[in-house]
Amino acid sequence: MFTIAIKDIKQYFKDKTAVFLSLLLPIALITIFALMYGGIGKSEKSRPVNLLFTDQDKTDLSQEVFSTLDAEEGLKLESKTYQEAETLIKKGKRTAVLVLYKGFQDSVEAGKKIPMELFYDEAKEIEMGLLQQALWSNLFGITMKKGIKGKVNTWIKDKNPDLSDSELEDIQAQVAEQFDGFNNSEEQSEIEENSELPMTALVGEKKNRNLGLVQAIAGIAIMMLLFSVSASGASLLKEKEDGTFRRLLIAPISPSGILYGKMLSTLFMAVLQLTVMFLYSWLALGLDIFINLPALILMILCAAIACSSFGIFMASVCKSRKQVESLSTLIILVISAIGGSMMPLFFMPAIMKNWR
Amino acid sequence: MLVAKNLSKSYKEIKALTNINLTIQKGELYGMLGPNGAGKTTTISILSSLLKPDEGEIFYEEKSLYQNLAECKKLIGVVPQEIALYEDLTASENLNFWGTMYGIKGKQLQNKCDELLEFLGLSDRKNHKVKTYSGGMKRRINIAAALLHDPKIVFMDEPTVGIDPQSRNLIFEVIEELHSRGLTMIYTTHYMEEAERLCDRIGIIDEGRIIAEGSLDELKTNSSIKEEIHLKYSNPNKNGLNQLIDRYKGQLLVNKDHIILSSSQANAELPELIHLCSQSELLLDKIDIRSLSLESIFLELTGKSLRD
Incomplete structure (x- = not known):
């Protein structure tokens, strides 16, 4: 098994131009797609998206939402009435308006359905996809905390109907103090570390990550990897065409040993290609690959195993290398298109998203 | 073994x-x-x-x-x-x-x-x-x-x-x-x-x-054929060759410039063969009687040339 894998790897490196191209092509595509989706470099900031804001609630909470969103790096907020906002959007001058209806704060605190709505220009779905990423994490960050506080108050009231008004107010004040304290006290970092750290860290990462760049690198890397491994999987068919496969079958090695040997070499090439692509993305495109290195290594290994299996599967079901080339191109393009490797999922119509 | x-x-x-x-x-x-x-x-x-x-x-x-x-x-x-x-x-x-x-x-x-x-x-x-x-x-x-x-x-x-x-x-x-x-x-x-x-x-x-x-x-030894008559010709006359093939079905090997006839009695068959070649307007350059080869044995056993 290892002998076959080593032989295949040796053959792979014999053609230096092919090795170079197999690494260069994905790098070139990653660079192009990174430019398209997210810009390049750690320091380069993407152009903020203009978001209109209609505050019909005029409460402290609605103001907090405004200031929080306005502070977001990827957003630029403008306060308008709904009519003004609708006109601007219909004229194509702005992308979307976030409307906080009257009763926003009360609903949040009572843990009820929040009366808010996002209106957007139908023709700017792609921009909306990017806007949503920045919008949702911030909105939910604010409303969730208030919502929990409201739900707790309602629960106390329901469970303890005999409480006097003063006792109830006292408890509510203490609960509110706990939630406010959670935001402001000096013990916040300690509490986060002990109980809320994973969630806090996740939000922090998302804020710093250029999702367009991640999309371009991860998506294209997997797509190109599928192309590479289907080609190396086809080496099994080349062996059949050249007659060496018959010789291998005559040798004292089991057919499964031959297959595992082929898979091992394909796996090695897949890991190499992914590693080179991510290192390039780190060095040249500014992608922070060290946020969770063990997870990245695990992802590389899993992706390489899955893609190698795909390559061997293609070699098993096809009768010739021509068949592998045609069928794998079709399958890769289809699964990349519908799976989000080729383009972000928010590009797709609702029917496609739901079908997935 | x-x-x-x-x-x-x-x-x-x-x-x-x-x-x-x-x-x-x-x-x-x-x-x-x-x-x-x-x-x-x-x-x-x-x-x-x-x-x-x-x-x-x-x-x-x-x-x-x-x-x-x-x-x-x-x-x-x-x-x-x-x-x-x-x-x-x-x-x-x-x-x-x-x-x-x-x-x-x-x-x-x-x-x-x-x-x-x-x-x-x-x-x-x-x-x-x-x-x-x-x-x-x-x-x-x-x-x-x-x-x-x-x-x-x-x-x-x-x-x-x-x-x-x-x-x-x-x-x-x-x-x-x-x-x-x-x-x-x-x-x-x-x-x-x-x-x-x-x-x-x-x-x-x-x-x-x-x-x-x-x-x-x-x-x-086991073959009924004992000898081969090799005839080299200078004009590859297709009709003439076809006549010979019909006459000696399963006995005749036709190559580019010569024919081989497998025979159990070469000397007895030779005059008729020369006469047929003359009738078929095949101009003979050389006539040779050789001992039996594997090719003739194969022809005898299978009725076809090995390179068919």
């Missing part, structure tokens, strides 16, 4: 082999002679464990092939018809790979590779990629790859296909040397002269059956 009993194999409706029985003695060079599609490669594939027969049994040194597969595989070496080598690797790398596949490692493998490269006259080119080799050199490396693990029996499936006469001679010398060292070999070919030159015993195979078997002398 090898006993095969009642081997039969079909591919869907096509009967590839029917009741093949073989007994190969140790040190014997057995030639399997037959036209393309006769079943030679299928027989080799079954004997070398690549294919399973529909029926029949195979024994190597009295051990059943299918009950002792791993052990028997080590006794077998196969020189396939095609160049089964990795063309982008060097000869040395190819031999190292195939040796490792048979469990030979380290110094032992290195020595074996060097020995074989020397034996086949390829030492000076061992570090060149196989794709840079001539057809004959590739054929020699193809043979070397089958000999690395010191097999007890080697199957050679038309090892001289597509090479020049000089390279063919070199391969003959290699085979003769291996034979003299006591290696058991089964050699398939559709070239009569190869079988005549190399083989101790010859099995004539046609349409999946062995139709005759024995040494060349035995085959000649």
Whole structure:
């Protein structure tokens, strides 16, 4: 098994131009797609998206939402009435308006359905996809905390109907103090570390990550990897065409040993290609690959195993290398298109998203 | 060394082999002679464990092939018809790979590779990629790859296909040397002269059956044909040749510039043949009576030329 894998790897490196191209092509595509989706470099900031804001609630909470969103790096907020906002959007001058209806704060605190709505220009779905990423994490960050506080108050009231008004107010004040304290006290970092750290860290990462760049690198890397491994999987068919496969079958090695040997070499090439692509993305495109290195290594290994299996599967079901080339191109393009490797999922119509 | 009993194999409706029985003695060079599609490669594939027969049994040194597969595989070496080598690797790398596949490692493998490269006259080119080799050199490396693990029996499936006469001679010398060292070999070919030159015993195979078997002398003795009349002509008259073919159906071999008539009494048949040639307006340059060849025996047994 290892002998076959080593032989295949040796053959792979014999053609230096092919090795170079197999690494260069994905790098070139990653660079192009990174430019398209997210810009390049750690320091380069993407152009903020203009978001209109209609505050019909005029409460402290609605103001907090405004200031929080306005502070977001990827957003630029403008306060308008709904009519003004609708006109601007219909004229194509702005992308979307976030409307906080009257009763926003009360609903949040009572843990009820929040009366808010996002209106957007139908023709700017792609921009909306990017806007949503920045919008949702911030909105939910604010409303969730208030919502929990409201739900707790309602629960106390329901469970303890005999409480006097003063006792109830006292408890509510203490609960509110706990939630406010959670935001402001000096013990916040300690509490986060002990109980809320994973969630806090996740939000922090998302804020710093250029999702367009991640999309371009991860998506294209997997797509190109599928192309590479289907080609190396086809080496099994080349062996059949050249007659060496018959010789291998005559040798004292089991057919499964031959297959595992082929898979091992394909796996090695897949890991190499992914590693080179991510290192390039780190060095040249500014992608922070060290946020969770063990997870990245695990992802590389899993992706390489899955893609190698795909390559061997293609070699098993096809009768010739021509068949592998045609069928794998079709399958890769289809699964990349519908799976989000080729383009972000928010590009797709609702029917496609739901079908997935 | 090898006993095969009642081997039969079909591919869907096509009967590839029917009741093949073989007994190969140790040190014997057995030639399997037959036209393309006769079943030679299928027989080799079954004997070398690549294919399973529909029926029949195979024994190597009295051990059943299918009950002792791993052990028997080590006794077998196969020189396939095609160049089964990795063309982008060097000869040395190819031999190292195939040796490792048979469990030979380290110094032992290195020595074996060097020995074989020397034996086949390829030492000076061992570090060149196989794709840079001539057809004959590739054929020699193809043979070397089958000999690395010191097999007890080697199957050679038309090892001289597509090479020049000089390279063919070199391969003959290699085979003769291996034979003299006591290696058991089964050699398939559709070239009569190869079988005549190399083989101790010859099995004539046609349409999946062995139709005759024995040494060349035995085959000649058992044949009803005793001589061949060779006629060389200078004008290839198609109508004239067709008349001769009709008259001597199953006895006449027609080549580019000569015809061969298999005959049990050449002297008696010669006047009529010359008369027919004259009638057919074939201008004869040379008339020759020779002793019986394998080609005529094959024609007699199968009713067709080996190169049909």
